[in-house]
Amino acid sequence: MDYKKAIQKIVAERKARITDARLLYLDLLRTSRELYETEKEIRAIKMDEILGKPADKNKLETLIRRRDAILHSKGVTDEMLDPPYRCGKCHDTGLVDGKPCSCVINKCIDDGMDVDATFENSDLSLFPQDERERISSVYETVKAFCSKFPYTNKLNLLFMGRCGTGKTFLASCIANELSAKGCSVIMLSSFAFVNRMLKYHTTFDNEKLGYLEPLLDCDLLIIDDLGSENIIKNVTVEYLFHVINERMTAKKHTVFTTNLDSDHIRDRYGERTYSRLFGSRLSYGVALSNTDLRK
Numbered sequence: 158m159d160y161k162k163a164i165q166k167i168v169a170e171r172k173a174r175i176t177d178a179r180l181l182y183l184d185l186l187r188t189s190r191e192l193y194e195t196e197k198e199i200r201a202i203k204m205d206e207i208l209g210k211p212a213d214k215n216k217l218e219t220l221i222r223r224r225d226a227i228l229h230s231k232g233v234t235d236e237m238l239d240p241p242y243r244c245g246k247c248h249d250t251g252l253v254d255g256k257p258c259s260c261v262i263n264k265c266i267d268d269g270m271d272v273d274a275t276f277e278n279s280d281l282s283l284f285p286q287d288e289r290e291r292i293s294s295v296y297e298t299v300k301a302f303c304s305k306f307p308y309t310n311k312l313n314l315l316f317m318g319r320c321g322t323g324k325t326f327l328a329s330c331i332a333n334e335l336s337a338k339g340c341s342v343i344m345l346s347s348f349a350f351v352n353r354m355l356k357y358h359t360t361f362d363n364e365k366l367g368y369l370e371p372l373l374d375c376d377l378l379i380i381d382d383l384g385s386e387n388i389i390k391n392v393t394v395e396y397l398f399h400v401i402n403e404r405m406t407a408k409k410h411t412v413f414t415t416n417l418d419s420d421h422i423r424d425r426y427g428e429r430t431y432s433r434l435f436g437s438r439l440s441y442g443v444a445l446s447n448t449d450l451r452k
């Protein structure tokens with residue numbers, strides 16, 4: 158989905174919620190004589206106010222209290238009649254200062270984030286005894302990264318280690334923590350990443366930018382399981398470098414998880430990408446346990 162469609166969707170969803178709320182209220186007026194009469198009186202007093210006639214303020218307050226009590230007795234909450242904004246930043250308009258809001262960028266790509274992954278849910282006892290202290294300090298570093306975000310020393314985090322060492326879990330913790338702070342976060346598998354880039358590479362209509370733009374614009378991009386994707390000529394290596402390079406130039410943060418070690422990364426993606434990921438003081442690479450925690 159591109160920005161335009163995402164914004165249209167957000168605005169349409171807002172309208173639909175308001176319409177639902179109005180229909181609900183009309184239905185309540187139809188089915189409750191008491192509510193109907195109260196509402197009629199409230200409107201009459203409000204009309205007097207508008208027309209500059211003397212309005213009975215005390216009576217209005219009493220009527221509003223009565224209306225609230227009737228609604229309350231029917232289990233109707235304020236939120237049902239006056240739906241709150243889903244996004245406090247753009248008030249569901251999709252735009253902040255003329256630019257796409259983080260909620261728009263998030264909507265462009267909805268790829269399976271583990272919503273249960275939180276630092277509170279992490280269980281370091283899954284790690285072997287002799288690894289726990291080191292892993293615990295990794296977690297502290299990552300938590301500090303989240304709390305300082307976006308003003309961090311590091312732009313790139315690399316979590317390395319075999320399958321089942323909690324790399325994806327840790328990346329998901331970051332995703333959830335920063336999403337909750339209102340940042341735009343895109344997490345996708347390297348397989349999905351390459352598929353998007355292939356579409357970008359081979360599409361020439363107005364959908365084209367929608368495949369790449371959110372990956373460059375989001376506050377945090379997470380590419381999960383780097384190395385599990387296909388190497389497609391002119392796509393995988395080239396676009397991976399392009400995205401990393403553009404994001405670093407724009408001082409944007411990227412997290413990678415991978416089973417590969419640094420030598421394999423150099424072999425697979427070439428010197429340029431390797432040096433961005435390992436040769437930069439802006440990158441923090443760490444091996445999680447060598448033991449598969451799922452065994």
Ligand SMILES: [Zn+2]
Pocket residue numbers: 244245246247248249250251252258259260261
């Ligand atoms: Zn928004």
